[in-house]
Amino acid sequence: MRNRRALDSLAGDIRDHLERETADNIERGMSPAEARAAALRKFGNVPRVMEETRAVWHGLWLDQLLQDLRYGLRYLRRNPRFAAVVVLTMALGIGVNTAVFSVVNTVLLKPLDYPDAARLVWIGAYDPNLRRDFVNKDDFFEWRRQARSFSSIAAFGYQPAVLTTPAGPHQATAVYVAGDFWRITGARPAIGELFREDTRDSIVLTWDFFQREFAGDRRVVGRTVDLNARHARIAGVLPRGFRFQFPMWWAADHPEPVEAYLTDPRPGEGIAGTTQVVAALRPGATVAQAGQEMQALERHLIAERGGHPRGMADLQVVPLQAELTAGSRGALLLLSGAGIFVLLIAVVNVANLLLARSTLRRREVAIRAAMGAGRSRAIRQWLAESVLQSLAGGVAGLLLAYWAIQALIRISPNAVPRLSETAIDGRVLAFTFGVSVLAGILFGAAPALTLRRANLHDALKNGARSSAGPIGLRLRRLLVAAELSLSIVLLTGAGLMLKSFALMTAHAPGFDPAKVIVMNVRFHGPPYIVPESAHENPAQRAYLHELLRRTYTVPGVQSAGVSCWILVDGFLPFPADPTPGPTHVFRLNAVSPGYFQALGMTLREGRWLADGESHAALLNETMARLAFGSADPVGRQISLPRPVTIAGVVADGRYSRLDAAPPPEVFIPLEDAIDLYGFAIAARTRTRAAALVPVLEKQIAAIDPSQPVFDAGTLEAALAQSIAPRRFNLFLLAVFAAAALLLAVVGIYGVASYSVAERTREIGVRMALGARRGQVASMVIREIIPIAAAAIAAGLAATWPLARFLGTLLYGVSPQDPATLVAVALFLAAVTVLACLVPAIKAATIDPTAALHYD
Amino acid sequence: MSTKEPSVELLQGTLDLLILRTLLFGPLHGHAIAKAIERNSEDVLQVEQGSLYPALHRLLKRGWIAAREGASENNRRANFYRLTPQGRKQLHLETTKWEKISRAITRILNPEAGRP
Numbered sequence: 001m002r003n004r005r006a007l008d009s010l011a012g013d014i015r016d017h018l019e020r021e022t023a024d025n026i027e028r029g030m031s032p033a034e035a036r037a038a039a040l041r042k043f044g045n046v047p048r049v050m051e052e053t054r055a056v057w058h059g060l061w062l063d064q065l066l067q068d069l070r071y072g073l074r075y076l077r078r079n080p081r082f083a084a085v086v087v088l089t090m091a092l093g094i095g096v097n098t099a100v101f102s103v104v105n106t107v108l109l110k111p112l113d114y115p116d117a118a119r120l121v122w123i124g125a126y127d128p129n130l131r132r133d134f135v136n137k138d139d140f141f142e143w144r145r146q147a148r149s150f151s152s153i154a155a156f157g158y159q160p161a162v163l164t165t166p167a168g169p170h171q172a173t174a175v176y177v178a179g180d181f182w183r184i185t186g187a188r189p190a191i192g193e194l195f196r197e198d199t200r201d202s203i204v205l206t207w208d209f210f211q212r213e214f215a216g217d218r219r220v221v222g223r224t225v226d227l228n229a230r231h232a233r234i235a236g237v238l239p240r241g242f243r244f245q246f247p248m249w250w251a252a253d254h255p256e257p258v259e260a261y262l263t264d265p266r267p268g269e270g271i272a273g274t275t276q277v278v279a280a281l282r283p284g285a286t287v288a289q290a291g292q293e294m295q296a297l298e299r300h301l302i303a304e305r306g307g308h309p310r311g312m313a314d315l316q317v318v319p320l321q322a323e324l325t326a327g328s329r330g331a332l333l334l335l336s337g338a339g340i341f342v343l344l345i346a347v348v349n350v351a352n353l354l355l356a357r358s359t360l361r362r363r364e365v366a367i368r369a370a371m372g373a374g375r376s377r378a379i380r381q382w383l384a385e386s387v388l389q390s391l392a393g394g395v396a397g398l399l400l401a402y403w404a405i406q407a408l409i410r411i412s413p414n415a416v417p418r419l420s421e422t423a424i425d426g427r428v429l430a431f432t433f434g435v436s437v438l439a440g441i442l443f444g445a446a447p448a449l450t451l452r453r454a455n456l457h458d459a460l461k462n463g464a465r466s467s468a469g470p471i472g473l474r475l476r477r478l479l480v481a482a483e484l485s486l487s488i489v490l491l492t493g494a495g496l497m498l499k500s501f502a503l504m505t506a507h508a509p510g511f512d513p514a515k516v517i518v519m520n521v522r523f524h525g526p527p528y529i530v531p532e533s534a535h536e537n538p539a540q541r542a543y544l545h546e547l548l549r550r551t552y553t554v555p556g557v558q559s560a561g562v563s564c565w566i567l568v569d570g571f572l573p574f575p576a577d578p579t580p581g582p583t584h585v586f587r588l589n590a591v592s593p594g595y596f597q598a599l600g601m602t603l604r605e606g607r608w609l610a611d612g613e614s615h616a617a618l619l620n621e622t623m624a625r626l627a628f629g630s631a632d633p634v635g636r637q638i639s640l641p642r643p644v645t646i647a648g649v650v651a652d653g654r655y656s657r658l659d660a661a662p663p664p665e666v667f668i669p670l671e672d673a674i675d676l677y678g679f680a681i682a683a684r685t686r687t688r689a690a691a692l693v694p695v696l697e698k699q700i701a702a703i704d705p706s707q708p709v710f711d712a713g714t715l716e717a718a719l720a721q722s723i724a725p726r727r728f729n730l731f732l733l734a735v736f737a738a739a740a741l742l743l744a745v746v747g748i749y750g751v752a753s754y755s756v757a758e759r760t761r762e763i764g765v766r767m768a769l770g771a772r773r774g775q776v777a778s779m780v781i782r783e784i785i786p787i788a789a790a791a792i793a794a795g796l797a798a799t800w801p802l803a804r805f806l807g808t809l810l811y812g813v814s815p816q817d818p819a820t821l822v823a824v825a826l827f828l829a830a831v832t833v834l835a836c837l838v839p840a841i842k843a844a845t846i847d848p849t850a851a852l853h854y855d
Numbered sequence: 856m857s858t859k860e861p862s863v864e865l866l867q868g869t870l871d872l873l874i875l876r877t878l879l880f881g882p883l884h885g886h887a888i889a890k891a892i893e894r895n896s897e898d899v900l901q902v903e904q905g906s907l908y909p910a911l912h913r914l915l916k917r918g919w920i921a922a923r924e925g926a927s928e929n930n931r932r933a934n935f936y937r938l939t940p941q942g943r944k945q946l947h948l949e950t951t952k953w954e955k956i957s958r959a960i961t962r963i964l965n966p967e968a969g970r971p
Contacts, residue, residue: 056912
């Protein structure tokens with residue numbers, strides 16, 4: 001634009017214009033000084049004319065924005081302490097939200113890595129006893145043959161594996177896969193190949209496992225190794241970026257990522273009841289259609305096998321990502337809400353600070369207005385300043401969030417599926433930027449608005465000291481009340497979750513998980529595993545015998561036992577069922593006599609199993625209720641499938657998951673179990689068990705070095721792992737609540753101090769007239785009390801409906817638990833009074849003579 | 856000190872037209888334009904002379920006028936503004952439009968000519 005060059009000579013143009021006008025005026029008979037003044041008057045505000053003219057080319061907002069930002073920076077540089085407080089407060093508020101959003105972004109928003117991820121569905125039937133979905137494996141193969149809604153369908157199942165190479169045994173968390181698993185995941189091998197569907201006894205390793213256990217030695221690929229009880233070939237290695245993004249029910253017990261993929265196990269080798277099914281919808285097919293087809297198909301299959309549902313009666317088809325995040329969606333949305341509360345409190349707090357500040361700056365604005373800057377311009381500049389501070393807070397918040405995410409992933413990688421993938425990406429950056437700007441405008445608006453109403457003329461006349469007036473103070477009190485109300489909501493949420501946590505981790509008397517060591521052994525290789533064995537295996541018995549003997553030689557061990565979880569799905573009709581036909585799923589454990597004592601179980605009815613007893617069983621209370629209703633089960637028989645007599649009933653205990661009712665369980669003597677694949681050891685110690693874990697682990701590993709021991713630790717640690725997601729939620733909500741409380745306290749303190757400073761002269765007068773120091777101090781506190789009371793009442797009223805959203809995050813506590821609400825209200829009231837204490841003392845120590853001279 | 860917003864807004868388009876109209880008779884520098892407008896429509900242009908400059912630059916930006924730096928009589932350097940062919944066309948177009956919109960404004964714009 002050639003014409004734009006005229007802008008460069010604008011100042012010259014105006015000078016020329018003014019000189020001509022002055023000359024004209026002199027011609028009319030004015031004195032030179034008069035003439036010049038008249039010309040200027042007629043012309044108007046020169047800087048503003050130049051600015052508006054420049055704005056024709058630049059756009060007003062950009063030009064002024066840059067200038068506003070420049071002024072803003074200058075102001076902040078001159079008031080570094082104040083700026084630091086604002087930036088830190090905003091860093092807290094924005095950081096919290098950035099951290100939560102980056103998790104939400106990864107878990108809920110980012111599509112899965114797989115091709116056509118939006119078309120992937122999850123097919124399963126929820127089993128109320130196992131408390132997870134599972135699929136009858138035979139049915140999967142039927143679906144594969146008959147279902148029309150899917151372009152591909154695959155099954156996988158959890159299967160811990162031990163790979164034995166000449167270098168020794170390697171443990172892996174593995175899944176077996178069947179059907180179109182590689183097609184659905186779009187996997188390509190990095191080295192070697194992926195096994196085909198008809199391949200047997202083959203392994204594909206993940207990149208990490210390959211690097212860790214085999215040091216990236218490519219010669220391993222193609223080699224035959226011992227996998228559990230059989231020979232298997234390492235077919236290939238997956239690329240580094242390949243992720244297993246399916247629901248992992250086992251993650252609560254085995255938090256490691258999936259490390260190896262196996263071919264479909266031979267009959268009897270895999271863990272029963274672990275089969276999970278995923279499928280890709282055929283183009284044009286909907287989830288609802290697929291659901292209808294599958295339900296019809298399954299009804300047909302059940303009828304074909306004589307009406308045995310095998311747990312598959314209530315088959316569901318749901319989008320895979322929804323299924324994957326089902327357990328964490330509610331919690332994440334709740335945390336997002338809590339994050340917004342923290343941000344609001346931070347914004348309110350900063351607005352409050354700025355309000356106090358704006359009183360001091362009124363004179364500055366008045367002077368600038370006198371120089372020709374419009375009031376709206378001053379408001380804009382304050383907003384620019386606020387946004388600048390908020391952005392600085394955003395940058396600090398980003399660092400805070402980055403650090404927090406790293407910490408969260410380290411503390412509980414499996415609390416939320418895909419949590420470990422969380423990263424700060426473009427979307428998160430855009431979110432943080434947007435939130436920062438919005439927050440800056442929000443907290444900048446309050447002081448800017450008071451400026452709009454203020455009489456700037458008075459500000460100039462009054463000199464340095466001027467008061468925000470009743471409007472400013474009222475607004476500040478209102479803001480503090482809002483802060484308190486918001487923090488009540490957060491504190492109540494955290495309080496309710498804390499109480500849930502306490503209830504969850506409270507154990508029955510006699511049960512002390514800190515004094516119990518647990519570990520697992522999985523038999524593999526001959527002589528322990530002999531294919532198709534129908535008889536008791538002497539090697540297994542000898543091993544177990546030696547194991548129990550050695551366990552008792554460890555000093556400190558009081559009692560010990562083993563439990564073999566033989567079956568998860570005994571499908572049995574129970575005597576209590578009114579109509580014949582339904583079958584139930586329960587856990588069948590073969591246990592050694594010391595096992596009950598080791599875990600500290602208590603007997604409710606009947607007697608313990610005797611040493612060497614056979615064809616007898618103990619039930620837990622849940623199982624007794626399920627199978628016999630209110631009838632006394634002792635002495636009755638159930639078929640497993642051979643009949644066993646019930647010797648007694650043990651109390652339900654939370655031995656595996658803290659936040660769920662125990663599953664129905666049946667315990668039979670170890671001798672009655674024919675073939676064992678692996679077992680869990682439980683040893684009770686006299687003192688805290690943690691120190692004995694390595695000792696015991698070493699002893700057991702030494703029995704036969706080819707049989708590795710895994711998952712060794714205290715029961716306490718294992719139980720803690722089982723509620724990792726809850727700990728995660730509690731931890732975050734508690735941090736949010738603490739942040740909210742801190743900000744609210746600062747807010748109250750600020751308002752009280754400011755009020756004291758404003759009224760120094762008044763307080764001086766009161767004291768001169770005989771007010772005692774105690775009276776003055778209580779006056780300061782009394783002033784805050786109605787604000788706090790109203791805020792607490794409003795906060796509790798808001799909590800009442802909001803607490804519903806805590807729903808399933810609570811355990812054993814009502815969302816409107818009165819004790820928690822009262823405790824939180826009292827706590828906040830106490831904190832409020834404490835926050836006023838310093839200003840109150842300050843007021844009480846005012847020197848009346850000094851105060852009366854105070855300007 | 857500050858001008859009332861509504862009247863400035865009302866004047867903006869009018870001022871542009873007045874400038875174009877003034878330049879119809881040849882290139883002028885800023886002060887001369889202001890004087891000419893003042894003479895022609897004393898009661899309309901109650902605004903400060905300074906507001907001439909944003910208006911001039913708006914017209915420059917649209918290409919309706921052009922500026923050339925030149926020495927004026929007393930050896931000062933200032934921009935001379937002249938109408939471009941495009942500006943001439945625009946003046947005609949706008950004038951017609953304004954006349955259509957309001958007789959009152961037409962009268963102010965063109966006091967002696969009256970009707971088209």
